[in-house]
Amino acid sequence: MSWIVEPGFFASPQVRTAVVIGGLTAVVSAVVGTFTVIRGQSFAGHALTDASATGGSGMTLIGIHPLLGFACGAVAGAGAMEAVGVRHARGRDLATGVVLGVSIGLASLFLYLDTTTTATTGATRHILFGSIFATAPSTVPLVAGFSVASLGGIAVVYRPLLFASVNADIAAARGVPVRLIGLTYLLALALAVGLSSLAVGAILSTALLIGPPASALRLTKRVGRALLTASGLGIGATWLGVLLAYDSADWLPGHNGLPVSSFIVAVIFVVYLVSGVAVRRATRGRVGAAPGLNLDRRATSRHRALHPPGEEPSCSPGS
């Protein structure tokens, strides 16, 4: 056993905190991220992690707990995106980019001021790359609170959110308040992102948000099952990453381990590649096996079963 789990792994308080916070983060990111991937908003999800880094560095500057700053930054970023946002997918890309650019600019200023005024040169590395091992155990209740709020938000709007994510036009025609649902979702995303920024670092939290859900959506066409699979993959990757990072201290000279975020991301990336290979094997020869397509078809057919065709509004997919 000791060649898999280095002695002292479970006794280490840092590891225990990391396992708890990492697990919570992985589940919340997986649930929220599944919708991010279905909605094709990976860029927005990533931009929000950077916006939350801005908040984190800004709050560090005035001496408030970074987690609060992370969440505030993410919520402000979500609001700005919604405000600048345009309807077309291409315009959305641009608007997201602009919000991201401004927020990184601000982050660079905050980080610069942080490092020059308080002389903590590690601030840059800490906020960007984070460290799950450096989390204080006292943050666990706070993280748990954010997780519940984020998951609760998703649970409340689950069905209309799914409908609006798969086909916004039909949903809007059926009277689903698409805009309001979208905003609720962005807020849940912002909370999830603030949380994972703390766990794996602002930039690498994108990995937990996108990787496991994208892999899960390749493996299964049912959304409920995808949520479970993504959570499982996320937790697995996080814990494996924590274990490997802990062990890596003994592989390398000087007992100086590699960063835990790198391991988590590497595991997530490998899972994504493997899921692609697995799906290509399974669907060889079949036509139209792309996940988005089947989801769309499934939602539409379910919708047709509920509402017989007749006054179906004409709609363009993927707008």
Add this chain to the structure above:
Amino acid sequence: MFSGFMTNTWIVATVVAGIAGVVGFFVVLRASAFPAHAIPNGAFAGASGAALLGVNALVGLVVFAVLAALGIGSLGRRGRHDVATALALVMTLALGAAFLSRTTEYAPEIFALLFGEILGVSASEILPVAALGVVCLVAVALLYRPLLLSSVVPEIADARGVRSRHMELAFLVVLAFATAMTVPVVGALLIFSLMIGPPAAARAFTPRPLLAVALSIGIALITMWAAVASSYATNWPIGFFVGTISGLAYALGRAWTAWMPTHRSPGGTTSPAARLRERITGRLAV
């Protein structure tokens, strides 16, 4: 501000802004802001890897930027670009973090790579940056027509035998070269900002592609010069100024589109993208 070591900075900043203006025009047309953000981050990983191996940083920048571009291009088959881009981004950053943990670089140097450093430009860097810049410009000039067609009216480009997949890969590689040379000056995190703010504004002002490219270069130059001057004056990171001034340029473009009724075309389309499309299809029909 204009003497001694700052001369190098002004030269490199001018080259960088020119390239960003040209390549950025296509970034905006193709809605490639996310790849334009992800590729320089890959370059950042390359720079930290080069520091670890003791190789010239520019080699690491170019190699990793091209790798990230090819990764995005090949993972993102069948249109699901955003997921592929996100994963390529985090994977290269994770590598970068691992490299950094093995080096004894000081935090300020990492900071400079991420957010840019105007004082760090030495005379020996001018030549490689200029050479890479020329490569980018020549590539864009050669690809100009097919790239424009496949970006604005992909279905017509398809009908004329332009392979959209090849165009995409070619463009990503050009983007990789363009970003690799700019990372040391503007920083990995903000070069994409210079590539979307000024071109987006330029596109709002005119539907004529060549004029828009020229305007885009002009606005990028103003942005960059203003950023260098303010950074020099305040000692604040240049990234802050590049990010906010680019955002301002974008806002100006949006405001112009929204409040200039005389600018509307007879067809009633006001979005810059739609006007450009209208113009190009009109030209092709003649």
